[in-house]
Amino acid sequence: MPDPASTGAPPRSGGPPLAAAPDLLPSLAPLLADWLPGRRWFAGHGRLITGFTLLSATELLPCTVVGGPPGLLHLLVRVEQATARAPGAPPGDCYQLLLGVGREVPPRLAPALIGRPVGGPLRGHAVHDALLDGHLCGLLLERLRLPGRIGALDFHREAGTEIPPRLPGRPLGAEQSHTSLVYGETLILKVFRQVTPGLNPDLELSRALAAARCPRVPAPVAWFKARAREPGAEPTTLGVLQPFLPGCADGWQLALTALSGRADFTASARSLGQATAEVHTALARALPTAALRRPQLESIAAGMRARLETTARAVPGLRPYRAGLRTAFDALAAAGRGGGSWAAQRIHGDLHLGQTLRPARGPGRWSLIDFEGEPARPLAERRRPQPAVRDVAAMLRSFDYAARSGPSGGDAWSLEWARRTREAYCRGYAEGGGLDPGTAPELMRAYETDKAVYEVLYEARHRPDWLPVPMAAVRRLADGG
Numbered sequence: 001m002p003d004p005a006s007t008g009a010p011p012r013s014g015g016p017p018l019a020a021a022p023d024l025l026p027s028l029a030p031l032l033a034d035w036l037p038g039r040r041w042f043a044g045h046g047r048l049i050t051g052f053t054l055l056s057a058t059e060l061l062p063c064t065v066v067g068g069p070p071g072l073l074h075l076l077v078r079v080e081q082a083t084a085r086a087p088g089a090p091p092g093d094c095y096q097l098l099l100g101v102g103r104e105v106p107p108r109l110a111p112a113l114i115g116r117p118v119g120g121p122l123r124g125h126a127v128h129d130a131l132l133d134g135h136l137c138g139l140l141l142e143r144l145r146l147p148g149r150i151g152a153l154d155f156h157r158e159a160g161t162e163i164p165p166r167l168p169g170r171p172l173g174a175e176q177s178h179t180s181l182v183y184g185e186t187l188i189l190k191v192f193r194q195v196t197p198g199l200n201p202d203l204e205l206s207r208a209l210a211a212a213r214c215p216r217v218p219a220p221v222a223w224f225k226a227r228a229r230e231p232g233a234e235p236t237t238l239g240v241l242q243p244f245l246p247g248c249a250d251g252w253q254l255a256l257t258a259l260s261g262r263a264d265f266t267a268s269a270r271s272l273g274q275a276t277a278e279v280h281t282a283l284a285r286a287l288p289t290a291a292l293r294r295p296q297l298e299s300i301a302a303g304m305r306a307r308l309e310t311t312a313r314a315v316p317g318l319r320p321y322r323a324g325l326r327t328a329f330d331a332l333a334a335a336g337r338g339g340g341s342w343a344a345q346r347i348h349g350d351l352h353l354g355q356t357l358r359p360a361r362g363p364g365r366w367s368l369i370d371f372e373g374e375p376a377r378p379l380a381e382r383r384r385p386q387p388a389v390r391d392v393a394a395m396l397r398s399f400d401y402a403a404r405s406g407p408s409g410g411d412a413w414s415l416e417w418a419r420r421t422r423e424a425y426c427r428g429y430a431e432g433g434g435l436d437p438g439t440a441p442e443l444m445r446a447y448e449t450d451k452a453v454y455e456v457l458y459e460a461r462h463r464p465d466w467l468p469v470p471m472a473a474v475r476r477l478a479d480g481g
């Protein structure tokens, strides 16, 4: 339960501060149970919600002042669901919610409406998703502009940076794993939705790359965190503000455009490979590295096998391919037993075409974004040094995705396009100073297989219609391809 003394909001007459009201969560629970499953960023699709726990509540703007402007309520809520949990796993996923609270929701915000609580401290109010509300998004930026503490939250700004006042905010549009807001085409705030205690690598690595003067990554300007709930626990990174790169298209859009015009993408892929190698070089210099030998390689292979088993339990369509896919992980462990050794370092961790930006017109250089790693993996695992070719393998999967999901949907021409594009990317990566992926076939196959397995689970949870895309790769990889 939140500490009433630290909620930052004036007490309401006749009751405890809103954030400490015991009936706050019970009154919101039925609304959230209906609303959450419709969100792309909700990782619990298809699993029954069995309960909610309020981890923190902060009234960023007063919510229940009679006749006052809309309020802004920040919540961290754990969602419990009906599924078997791995031993030691937390009892549910934690989500960050920003709720707008007012007497009415203006018609332009109708799609953002979550509902009207029938009881509790917000009875009689309309509750909406504040991250779809440009006005409330602007007020969130004000909190970052003037850093400090409010309730359970700490707002920080990088030394020497400025945030212009009153920049208009707008949601980026397409929902992704998290929610991003653009301010005046100058800044972009990524608000993490599913959160976990600890330093998010998106903030950690972008700051490290900025300090190393790597120009390929937008340098963080500000961020906010939730303070640890227990002594010894870590704060939770909740959002990161970075410069917005105007006039850019992401690699996914550019690749689909090329595919629909039956155009070559090898020059772009090659320069993207060079950019990836440049970022890897900077990360290896800036942060700890390690050597992977037999014990580490066996442990990595064991982790891959375990993920395969977990995914096969959750997605029955994967089961017939288990034995074939396992051979890739067995080969990696065998390479370790045979004396194989590779360097490990901090990497992007979830590299795909949607994480790359480039000016939409003309040549221009590639930038990389979103260094949080695969959101479904434990944070400690995402922050470990890993072979850099894992990012390369992930990008190769992305070219396959583009070729199979574009307008030509996996025809022979598109698959040949993917083959040439993959080859050009690997060439660029080696030219840029990265390890030639062709010299590490066991690593590449194991990581590509592991990524395809991850994608099967990701799509089953978030976008079931996309499941056939990684399943096509699963069939190929299970055959040793």
Ligand SMILES: Nc1ncnc2c1ncn2[C@@H]1O[C@H](COP(=O)(O)OP(=O)(O)O)[C@@H](O)[C@H]1O
Binding pocket: 172, 176, 177, 178, 179, 180, 188, 190, 218, 242, 243, 244, 245, 246, 248, 250, 354, 355, 357, 369, 370
């Ligand atoms: N610095 C930036 N400049 C311009 N656009 C950006 C920037 N950062 C992110 N974007 C856009 O926002 C989208 C979502 O960002 P991302 O960090 O990948 O969030 P998510 O993890 O929710 O997918 C990207 O695909 C890109 O189009």
Ligand SMILES: O=P(O)(O)O[C@H]1O[C@H](CO)[C@@H](O[C@H]2O[C@H](CO)[C@@H](O)[C@H](O)[C@H]2O)[C@H](O)[C@H]1O
Binding pocket: 176, 177, 178, 252, 350, 352, 353, 354, 355, 370, 373, 374, 375, 394, 397, 398, 399, 401, 402, 455, 458
């Ligand atoms: O939202 P994030 O960018 O953090 O990453 C998650 O969502 C991605 C999809 O948006 C998902 O990527 C998969 O689909 C992409 C096409 O939409 C494709 O280019 C990638 O290769 C494929 O892995 C990513 O895995 C997931 O973590």
